[in-house]
Amino acid sequence: MSTLITSRPPPRHAGGSRTIAWLRANLFSTPLNIGLTLLAAALIYGAGSAVFQWLAVDGQWRGTGPEACPDKGAFCWPFIRARFDQFMYGLYPADQRWRLNLGVGLGLLLAVPMFLPRVRHKGWLALGLAIAWLAIGVLLFRGGFFGLPTIETSLWGGFFLTIVAAVFVLGTALPVAVLLALGRQAEAPLVRSVCALWIELWRSVPALVLLFVAIVMFPLFMPPGVEIDKLLRALIALTILMSSYLAEAIRGALQSIPKGQYEAADALGMSYWQRTRLVILPQALPVALPQITSNFIGLFKETTVLLIIGLFDLLGMVTTAASDPQWLSIGTTATGYVFAAVFFWIFCFSFSRYTAYLERKTTQGQRQMEL
Amino acid sequence: MRRTWIYQALLLAAIVAALGLIVSATNANLSRLGVETSIDFLWRRAGFEISQSLIPFNANSTIARAFVVALLNTLVLAAAAIVGASVLGLIVGTARLSRNWLVSQLATTYVELFRNIPSLLQIFFWYLVVLRSLPGFRDSLSLGEAARLNNRGLYLAAPEIMTGGGWIAAGFVVAIAAIIGLARWARHRRLVSGRAFPVTVTAIALLVAVPWLAALLGGAALDWDVPQAGRFGYEGGIVIMPEFMALVAGLSVYNATYIGEIVRSGFAAIPRGQVEAADALGLSRWLSFRLVLFPQALRVIIPPLTTVYLNLFKATSLAAAIAYPEIVSVFVGTVNNLVGQPVIIMGITLIIYVLVSLAIAVFMNWYNRRIALTRA
Numbered sequence: 001m002s003t004l005i006t007s008r009p010p011p012r013h014a015g016g017s018r019t020i021a022w023l024r025a026n027l028f029s030t031p032l033n034i035g036l037t038l039l040a041a042a043l044i045y046g047a048g049s050a051v052f053q054w055l056a057v058d059g060q061w062r063g064t065g066p067e068a069c070p071d072k073g074a075f076c077w078p079f080i081r082a083r084f085d086q087f088m089y090g091l092y093p094a095d096q097r098w099r100l101n102l103g104v105g106l107g108l109l110l111a112v113p114m115f116l117p118r119v120r121h122k123g124w125l126a127l128g129l130a131i132a133w134l135a136i137g138v139l140l141f142r143g144g145f146f147g148l149p150t151i152e153t154s155l156w157g158g159f160f161l162t163i164v165a166a167v168f169v170l171g172t173a174l175p176v177a178v179l180l181a182l183g184r185q186a187e188a189p190l191v192r193s194v195c196a197l198w199i200e201l202w203r204s205v206p207a208l209v210l211l212f213v214a215i216v217m218f219p220l221f222m223p224p225g226v227e228i229d230k231l232l233r234a235l236i237a238l239t240i241l242m243s244s245y246l247a248e249a250i251r252g253a254l255q256s257i258p259k260g261q262y263e264a265a266d267a268l269g270m271s272y273w274q275r276t277r278l279v280i281l282p283q284a285l286p287v288a289l290p291q292i293t294s295n296f297i298g299l300f301k302e303t304t305v306l307l308i309i310g311l312f313d314l315l316g317m318v319t320t321a322a323s324d325p326q327w328l329s330i331g332t333t334a335t336g337y338v339f340a341a342v343f344f345w346i347f348c349f350s351f352s353r354y355t356a357y358l359e360r361k362t363t364q365g366q367r368q369m370e371l
Numbered sequence: 372m373r374r375t376w377i378y379q380a381l382l383l384a385a386i387v388a389a390l391g392l393i394v395s396a397t398n399a400n401l402s403r404l405g406v407e408t409s410i411d412f413l414w415r416r417a418g419f420e421i422s423q424s425l426i427p428f429n430a431n432s433t434i435a436r437a438f439v440v441a442l443l444n445t446l447v448l449a450a451a452a453i454v455g456a457s458v459l460g461l462i463v464g465t466a467r468l469s470r471n472w473l474v475s476q477l478a479t480t481y482v483e484l485f486r487n488i489p490s491l492l493q494i495f496f497w498y499l500v501v502l503r504s505l506p507g508f509r510d511s512l513s514l515g516e517a518a519r520l521n522n523r524g525l526y527l528a529a530p531e532i533m534t535g536g537g538w539i540a541a542g543f544v545v546a547i548a549a550i551i552g553l554a555r556w557a558r559h560r561r562l563v564s565g566r567a568f569p570v571t572v573t574a575i576a577l578l579v580a581v582p583w584l585a586a587l588l589g590g591a592a593l594d595w596d597v598p599q600a601g602r603f604g605y606e607g608g609i610v611i612m613p614e615f616m617a618l619v620a621g622l623s624v625y626n627a628t629y630i631g632e633i634v635r636s637g638f639a640a641i642p643r644g645q646v647e648a649a650d651a652l653g654l655s656r657w658l659s660f661r662l663v664l665f666p667q668a669l670r671v672i673i674p675p676l677t678t679v680y681l682n683l684f685k686a687t688s689l690a691a692a693i694a695y696p697e698i699v700s701v702f703v704g705t706v707n708n709l710v711g712q713p714v715i716i717m718g719i720t721l722i723i724y725v726l727v728s729l730a731i732a733v734f735m736n737w738y739n740r741r742i743a744l745t746r747a
Contacts, residue, residue, distance in 0.1 A: 026472040033471050040473040073504065190379040194386065204728035206685035209720055212703045216713045220400045221393045301489035308692045315492050322499075334500040341488045341496070348487035 054334075072329040079332045080339050083321040087314060087339070090157015096149065100160050103140040107133055107167075130171050137164065153231040157312040159343065165303045165313065169238045170296055176239065177246030182276060184251055195247075202244040207302050210237045211309050234311055238299070245295050253288035254280065290359040297351045301344065315340050397714065404711075412710040413438070419705055421696045423612055434706055441701035442723060448618055448697060449684045455623030456683060460630025467635045478631065486628035491689050494621035498693050501620075502613045508604050516597045525611040526598035538589030542582030549581070550574045614695035618687070626683045633675045637668035669742055677735035681728055698723060 027037045059075030060068055069076035080087075089097050110132050113119045141164070144150035156164065183195035202210065214237035215230065222228065257280055265275035307316030318336040321327070401408060413435040421428055424440040425447065466478035485493070503522055506512060511521035519526045550573075557568035598608035641664055649659035691700040698720060707716045 026470070029470070036469070036471045036474050040471070040477050043477065044473075188375045188379045188382075191382055194382065201725065204681070204685075204725045205721060206688035206699075206724060208688040208691060208699055209703070209717075209724060212699070213717055213721075216703070216707065217717055220397045220713065222400075223392075223396050224399060224403065297487075304489045304491040305689065305692075307491075308689075315489065315495070319495065330500060330503055333503075334496070337492060337496045337500060341492055344489055344492065345484070345487045349483065352487065 066327050069329070069331060071331060073331045073334075075338075076329075076332050076335045079321075079327055079335050082327075083317075083336075086158060086321060087317050088159050090161055090312060090317060091155045092151060092157070092160065093149075093155070096143075096151060099140050099143070099148070103136045104160070104163065106140075107136055133167065133171065137168070153229050156231065158317045159314040161306070161311065162300070162303050162313045165235060165238065165306065166296070166300050168235050169242050169299055172235075172239045173242035173246055174292070176243035177250055178281070180243060180247035181250035181254060184247065185254060199244045199247050202241055203248070205241075207238065207241055208305050208308055210241055211305065213237065215309050231311060234306060234309060238302070242295070242299055245298075246292060249291035249295060250284065250288045252291065253284040256287055257283050287362055290355050290362060293351060293355045293358060297348050297355070300348060300351070314343060401714070406711055408712060408714050410715055412712055412715075415710070419709070421701065423615065423696055434710070437701060437706065438719070441696055441698045444695070444701075445687050445690075445697040446727075448615065448622075448687045448690060448695070451615075451619045452622035452626070452683055452687065453680055455619055456626035456630055456679075459623055459627035461634055463627055463631030464634025464638070467631060468638055482628045482631050485624050488625075490621060490625040490686055491692060493625055494617055494689060494693065497620045498613065498617035502617055508600075511605075516595075519598055519605060521604075522613065523604055524613050525616060526605040527609040527611065528598065529596040529607075529609045531594045531596045538585045539582045542585030543578075545585070546577045546581035549577055553577075612695065614690070614693050617693060618690050618695055622683060622686055622689075626679055626686075629679045629682075630676065633672050633679065634668070637670075637672035638664060640671045641667050666742070670739075673735060673739040673742065677732060677739075680731055680735065684727060684731060685724070 028034050054073075055075045058071050058073070059077070060071065061075075061077045062068065063078050064082065065078060068078040085094070085097070089100055092100060110129055113125060114122060114129065119125065139145055140148070141156070142151060142153065180195050180199055183191050184199065186192050186195070211234055214233040218228065218233050218236075261279055261283065262275065265279040270278065303313055304315040306313050307319065312320060318340045322333040322336045414433050416430070417428075417432050417434050417437045418430050419437075420430055421437060421440050421444075423444060425443045426436075426440060428436060428440050463478045463481055466474050467482070469475045469478070505520060505522040508521050508523060511519040511526075513519040517528045550570075553568075553573060554570055557570050561567055596607050598605035598610075645663055645667065646659065649663040654662065687697055688699045690697045691704065694700060702716050702720050707713060710716075
């Protein structure tokens with residue numbers, strides 16, 4: 001003898017609409033929560049109104065020249081407008097700047113196939129791309145061929161220098177890092193310990209110190225009469241540093257390759273290099289990719305230290321421009337740094353989104369393999 | 372197998388050859404420049420001043436002493452920035468996990484904003500914009516006579532012990548001994564009877580009260596060296612340079628974004644059952660945080676935190692950009708220009724960075740082992 005109880009309607013929200021219920025649950029659930037909400041709101045209001053006041057109310061968006069910014073503390077767009085070309089191209093001669101635009105555009109265009117999923121033989125493609133980029137750098141940026149005047153690297157600067165440094169260092173550090181990571185796992189004890197020592201040494205030294213080694217010591221290491229360009233020396237120093245960081249990232253990926261893969265390759269009678277090139281690296285590099293891009297973001301930010309040794313990247317150009325007595329004021333200094341910060345932020349944030357996407361992709365791939 | 376040996380022999384030969392070439396080229400270059408490499412310059416008179424030193428230093432001190440001053444400046448900067456970044460990072464990391472939507476969004480914004488701006492840029496902004504915008508010497512912000520802040524720095528009153536310093540020191544020794552004993556006794560009592568004892572509060576009370584009582588009994592006199600308004604600025608007391616403040620602020624804000632993410636993932640790694648078990652035992656939210664969640668999160672947090680601390684230590688070299696007298700600006704800048712001994716000076720600099728990095732890594736690994744789960 002059992003009777004079914006008639007089902008009751010689901011409980012209604014405590015008060016009114018969904019929005020209010022959400023607000024109650026997320027912002028005003030306990031006295032502590034109410035306090036935190038008010039504190040956060042006060043912070044947002046304080047920062048927001050200060051930024052608005054500085055940018056829009058006191059800030060100067062129109063006009064040209066230093067006279068346009070009478071308020072010495074506020075935002076000053078005319079400063080950016082006057083110096084924009086320097087921020088981008090450094091001291092590169094104005095009538096030759098088309099070469100940089102052309103070169104960077106061409107370089108980006110050539111890199112597109114690397115990001116298309118269907119394209120095969122990416123290893124060879126990467127090699128070709130590296131050669132093409134090097135050619136662009138030497139023939140177009142530096143010049144001296146085909147009637148183009150030579151522009152010494154001491155005139156390179158601004159955001160252009162940031163890009164050149166980041167791309168050059170990544171391109172040269174990656175192959176070195178692969179060799180170092182393989183060396184650190186090699187059977188031969190001497191190879192292993194030399195690679196480990198080299199990696200750990202440079203990982204424990206700041207970039208700035210290594211740059212000073214490149215500037216002060218490197219000329220002493222060279223036979224008399226041999227002089228290497230200052231920019232190239234600095235970039236080699238950053239390459240040494242970056243390759244040590246990347247080697248660790250790649251080592252992690254190498255360790256994630258199951259032992260059976262090595263054994264299968266050996267069973268097929270492959271030599272060490274065949275095994276590495278055809279079996280191990282094609283699996284390890286995609287796993288290391290998120291780490292590589294996040295290291296690249298670090299490198300992108302790290303290039304700013306070049307200004308300390310007198311190579312003026314974007315931040316260096318902003319600092320020089322802001323100390324120009326014609327413009328000198330706290331407002332223009334702040335404007336310059338905010339501009340540079342926004343610039344760096346856009347690039348680094350996009351890269352970090354890309355890294356997150358890669359990470360999701362690799363973990364998804366792994367999950368599929370487990371099934 | 373034999374091939375491996377051939378490779379190793381080739382590598383060894385290449386290394387020896389490269390080193391030999393470098394050494395001979397360096398010797399040739401140095402003798403051409405008329406530089407005789409030796410460490411005698413360390414005992415010469417420095418002849419320059421350093422704007423911040425923890426130990427007495429003037430132009431008549433030796434260059435070796437300048438090295439020590441610079442090293443101490445680096446270590447103080449690193450320590451202050453590590454503490455600042457850790458506190459800020461812990462706040463940001465826990466705020467990101469907050470159930471309060473506004474708070475967690477604010478913390479996310481903080482992380483995404485400051486992580487993607489180069490730290491050198493942030494240091495410049497603090498130094499050349501924020502601290503320069505502070506009022507001048509005449510209108511200093513002040514907290515009574517104890518602290519004054521203007522665009523030349525932060526001036527703090529410094530305690531000066533006139534007499535009976537020994538009594539105060541003795542008081543500290545007694546207090547610390549008492550705290551160690553207390554901690555042991557409290558632990559023993561907790562293990563035996565299950566009753567807890569508020570050790571932290573008692574320890575702080577002891578640390579304040581015992582030296583104070585000792586000073587009263589011994590008749591010690593404490594005087595405050597208060598910054599006095601001079602003709603051009605404040606004099607006396609403890610002066611904290613704007614360079615130092617800018618570096619601590621910039622490095623803390625930047626690295627706190629990384630620490631915040633580490634803290635967040637540390638707490639996210641704790642199984643949900645742990646929180647529920649703590650709730651079921653009737654622990655308050657604070658107690659469950661302190662006794663259940665934090666100790667478990669710490670195990671996940673420590674290894675990546677070590678990397679951040681090492682990066683932060685290396686980043687103190689950015690101080691050279693705004694002329695804070697740390698290792699790079701004093702050694703590689705001032706001293707190398709003065710004596711022209713690049714080989715020795717770069718060598719010392721490299722060794723110091725490697726040794727301190729190693730020390731941090733060893734300490735953090737030791738701490739990590741100490742808090743790791745041990746099978747009973």
